[in-house]
């Protein structure tokens with residue numbers, strides 16, 4: 270088996286599986302919970318964080334959810350303090366926390382700053398009241414603007430804004446308005462995601478029951494193209510299918526996933542990827558808490574990737590990046606050239622003008638970008 274030297278973890282992910290309310294489209298691992306459970310969870314989480322203390326040198330730390338900002342100020346301080354006790358967070362290159370505009374307070378913003386967080390990902394999703402309502406978000410458009418301003422006042426110089434497009438009844442004009450508003454706020458990073466109807470969510474039930482109607486594909490594609498045009502013409506570099514950044518502000522943490530490199534995840538349902546072995550923690554919050562307290566193995570899933578599957582995943586993930594995947598990097602990791610495993614697929618996709626491939630890199634063409642999912646299935 271090839272030595273996979275660059276799967277060492279550079280990144281730490283910490284999962285906070287709580288939200289103030291479940292959004293209508295959400296199937297992430299999060300629950301609405303009362304204070305007592307969150308306190309118990311934070312206690313267990315610290316116990317798990319302690320088990321990795323001193324083992325790795327992380328370049329990035331990302332606290333996501335759920336909604337980390339749903340924690341009370343006391344709970345947030347406890348979490349940030351635990352992190353700083355066991356992980357050298359002040360030395361990492363990028364320390365991100367996800368924030369919901371509806372749960373940010375002045376004190377929480379100050380705590381995040383005090384404990385070394387240097388990047389905030391703000392879940393805005395839309396600046397339109399009716400869209401926010403349909404998505405079941407707890408915040409208003411004004412909350413989003415105010416949260417952004419507060420973060421700037423507190424000194425955050427690296428802020429991401431998440432936006433969703435392709436919502437029922439959303440028009441191209443309101444989407445343009447959302448993009449314009451985001452650009453006016455002038456964040457360092459903007460992520461634009463197409464709405465997906467996940468099985469079992471209230472939104473997908475409404476779709477099934479014809480209470481709402483899906484936007485047609487051509488409008489959705491038009492919205493994506495509009496985002497690319499609007500953001501790139503306003504100084505944002507389109508560096509990943511859904512992500513745009515000002516120069517030097519690409520998300521380092523997500524690059525670890527896109528490059529299929531190693532990471533450690535702690536918390537309920539969190540995945541880790543170490544030396545080509547992927548594992549995940551127990552997803553259920555209560556089982557996770559009990560497992561940790563009883564010193565049980567809290568891993569609920571594990572798989573060791575064979576070389577060909579590892580290579581295939583690496584190509585698929587890296588193709589999300591506009592710069593694609595470097596042949597030299599691939600060779601260093603797997604000991605052979607990309608075309609040795611994927612020659613036929615590359616030839617076929619090149620004939621359709623969907624990828625470009627030379628001695629340097631394999632990447633999506635602009636045409637390929639708009640059918641990226643289909644292109645990627647070729648490498649499975």
Ligand code: SF4
Nearest residue numbers: 288291292295334335
């Ligand atoms: S805030 Fe995020 S994690 Fe929580 S329910 Fe909404 S989409 Fe899901």
